[in-house]
Amino acid sequence: MSVLVFVEIDNGSIKKLSQEAITYGAEVARMINATATVLALGAADESALAQAGSFGATKVLHASDPKLTHENSMAYADVLVQAAHQEGSKVIIVAKSGLGDAVAARAAAKLKASVISGITSLPEINGNSFKVTRSIYTGKAFATVDIRSEIKILAIRKNAVEATETGNMATVETFSPALNDANFTAKVTDVEKSNAELSLTEADIIVSGGRGMKGPENWQPLLDLAKALGAATGCSKPVSDLDWRPHHEHIGQTGIKVAPNLYIACGISGAIQHLAGVNGSKCIVVINKDPEAPFFKAADYGIVGDIFEVLPRLTKAIEASK
Known part of the structure; x- marks a missing residue:
């Protein structure tokens, strides 16, 4: 069984907030005596994906179909569900972001899973129960949630853990999911990126x-x-x-x-x-x-x-x- 970590890609590399999600997922995997597997979608450099091992992942599943190049929460959720079934994953980690929240919600409905967003700390684990702390009321308060469902999706808030590199490399495997044409009825025709040198969501x-x-x-x-x-x-x-x-x-x-x-x-x-x-x-x-x-x-x-x-x-x- 693997803890499955969905990561976001920017310019062929794993985003910083996703590096934190990998670190979190690897620690949860250690707590439940499992391994951490990363799911990466779209165009990405294989050597950059292998660096997921530096944050604790054992393996990376890479679905590089050109259809997955642009962010599509419907298609991404379907692929995440297929990867979860293949890996037998009962715990799925995503970084809290616009894309992460959308993918987590859709995947939760398909997997009949609980989804908790804005998590700020590692869980307390007691059998099948995960007790987590999450940020609420736009960060003005915190709530403690006891998750008892068989499948759990955790959306991790930035800075919940520190992404620390070990220098290890993960194995990168090709993942070829079945893509549903119904998820691609809307198409991205143009992408206009900010010309800022640093992304606000990634900046320290x-x-x-x-x-x-x-x-x-x-x-x-x-x-x-x-x-x-x-x-x-x-x-x-x-x-x-x-x-x-x-x-x-x-x-x-x-x-x-x-x-x-x-x-x-x-x-x-x-x-x-x-x-x-x-x-x-x-x-x-x-x-x-x-x-x-x-x-x-x-x-x-x-x-x-x-x-x-x-x-x-x-x-x-x-x-x-x-």
Whole structure:
């Protein structure tokens, strides 16, 4: 029996959030005396897939049919179910994401499985029972869930575990599922990718700006800090609505939800909608000249000051420390 881990692919390699899912799945496999098998769909480099072994996987099933190149939750769920049957998997791990949640829900219906999303810790296992903690109310609270179904699908929140590499390699096997044409009635005709160097969902550090930046012409100090830190850049909803920054940088309840190791908010007041998108961050630093800004209540560290004075000093200090 294998714990089956569904991974997401970007530019031929396994995404960072999926590397964490593999680490989680490998640890669960160890706890139940099983092995961890990875399922990868679409075009991917075999050597990059083999690196799943570095995160604890024993084997990778690779379905490379061209039809699976573009993300399709209906087709992906069908393939996941077929892989689960082949491997005899009773525990399936996915990374919590837009794709992961959609695939998990569809696969759960087909497998008559329980699906729990937003899991933040390893399970407590007692026989067939898995007790897990999950994030609820956009990260404002946690719930403990006791899963007793025969088949369990766990969607793991980013930073639930740390993806640590061992240097081992996994065996990569070709997987040829039966593809249902009904799942391909909608076709992807074009894909437009962000030209950002770092993906917000994958970034370990994010520097984000709000209306306190005063205008698009004033963004350079923030960009300089992000470059010094090797960080991705984000923004609040009002900033993207005003077209100061691209809409793909919008972080919040109606934008992208992120969970970096470090989130630096510059000139963002901290509306509840923005907090809902960043409360999974391990450490939040807020820079704002208003000491009453609501964001300070959610911050691990706060700097009260003019961002146009603070940011250049931070950048200079970081560059001097390298």
